[in-house]
Amino acid sequence: MSLADTITETITGTSTGTSTGTSTGPAARTAPAAGSGAHTSPLIEARKLSISFGGIRAVDDVSFSVAKGEIFAIVGPNGAGKSTIFNLISRIYEPTSGRLIFEGEDITSVAPHTIARRGIARTFQNIELFEHATVLDNLLIGRHCRARPSILAEMLFTPGVRREELRHREAVEEVIDFLHLANYRDQRISGLPYGVRKVVELARALCAEPRLLLLDEPASGLNTEETEDVAFWIDDIKNDLGITVVMIEHDMSLVSAVSDRVLALNNGRTLALGTPAQVQSNPAVIEAYLGGDA
Numbered sequence: 001m002s003l004a005d006t007i008t009e010t011i012t013g014t015s016t017g018t019s020t021g022t023s024t025g026p027a028a029r030t031a032p033a034a035g036s037g038a039h040t041s042p043l044i045e046a047r048k049l050s051i052s053f054g055g056i057r058a059v060d061d062v063s064f065s066v067a068k069g070e071i072f073a074i075v076g077p078n079g080a081g082k083s084t085i086f087n088l089i090s091r092i093y094e095p096t097s098g099r100l101i102f103e104g105e106d107i108t109s110v111a112p113h114t115i116a117r118r119g120i121a122r123t124f125q126n127i128e129l130f131e132h133a134t135v136l137d138n139l140l141i142g143r144h145c146r147a148r149p150s151i152l153a154e155m156l157f158t159p160g161v162r163r164e165e166l167r168h169r170e171a172v173e174e175v176i177d178f179l180h181l182a183n184y185r186d187q188r189i190s191g192l193p194y195g196v197r198k199v200v201e202l203a204r205a206l207c208a209e210p211r212l213l214l215l216d217e218p219a220s221g222l223n224t225e226e227t228e229d230v231a232f233w234i235d236d237i238k239n240d241l242g243i244t245v246v247m248i249e250h251d252m253s254l255v256s257a258v259s260d261r262v263l264a265l266n267n268g269r270t271l272a273l274g275t276p277a278q279v280q281s282n283p284a285v286i287e288a289y290l291g292g293d294a
């Protein structure tokens with residue numbers, strides 16, 4: 001359910017839930033409780049972050065901080081600037097102004113290829129996998145940032161290289177077990193249902209062993225049951241793996257189920273920041289969603 005649907009439902013008492021596709025996960029469990037984590041030190045902070053594209057201020061003076069162990073959602077109508085924030089954190093884009101601090105270190109200008117190694121992994125709004133490679137190969141590619149290549153050692157296939165190769169394969173197998181992907185291990189991505197591809201993309205991000213996981217619309221295109229599975233995965237990722245999650249999502253049922261706090265954006269600017277209930281009832285958020293942009 002989108003935030004616009006939720007707001008409409010709140011006002012009119014109607015529901016617009018949909019169901020299509022294939023489920024792979026533990027949908028039979030009880031829904032996880034949100035807001036249960038103890039939050040102390042910030043893992044990532046955005047300080048007055050801005051970026052312009054031509055005349056468009058895609059992100060305009062946005063500040064937030066996410067505590068270790070928190071599940072933090074970013075919501076907003078199409079074009080609000082949500083994915084741009086992930087592209088700034090991933091260092092795909094250079095901010096016009098503002099700072100990004102990760103684990104107390106300023107990462108605003110660090111080289112993009114160091115981001116994954118520092119402990120930040122992400123999924124993309126449009127799934128980005130190697131279509132003609134198998135699930136296993138895509139996940140091994142996800143280990144790339146953890147590799148310590150020495151061409152000579154690789155050529156000689158030294159015991160150290162063998163040990164490292166084994167370590168990567170074990171890490172990938174753990175993620176395959178964790179996300180129930182064993183049945184798909186040797187299948188090519190191109191032959192998989194959409195819902196399974198979404199889980200594989202999540203798996204690939206987990207293979208990088210992140211401390212911060214950025215999920216760009218993890219439930220988009222999924223049916224109700226698959227969306228419930230995503231809620232459980234996110235809860236397990238937080239509780240079992242100890243990974244902090246920042247999630248962009250239109251589905252407010254998922255946001256409410258798993259998020260501790262929510263940042264609402266519109267036209268690049270902050271509309272509201274608070275608990276899911278506070279943000280959903282915020283007049284500026286309601287206006288943004290019912291005002292024609294959503």
Ligand SMILES: Nc1ncnc2c1ncn2[C@@H]1O[C@H](COP(=O)(O)OP(=O)(O)OP(=O)(O)O)[C@@H](O)[C@H]1O
Nearest residue numbers: 053056058076077078079080081082083084085125
């Ligand atoms: N590389 C770019 N060049 C020009 N404009 C861009 C670029 N990236 C983003 N924008 C613009 O910035 C604004 C915010 O885009 P963004 O993709 O962050 O929105 P979003 O909140 O993720 O929306 P959606 O829910 O549709 O995914 C939009 O107006 C978009 O067209």
Ligand SMILES: [Mg+2]
Nearest residue numbers: 082083084125
């Ligand atoms: Mg987006």
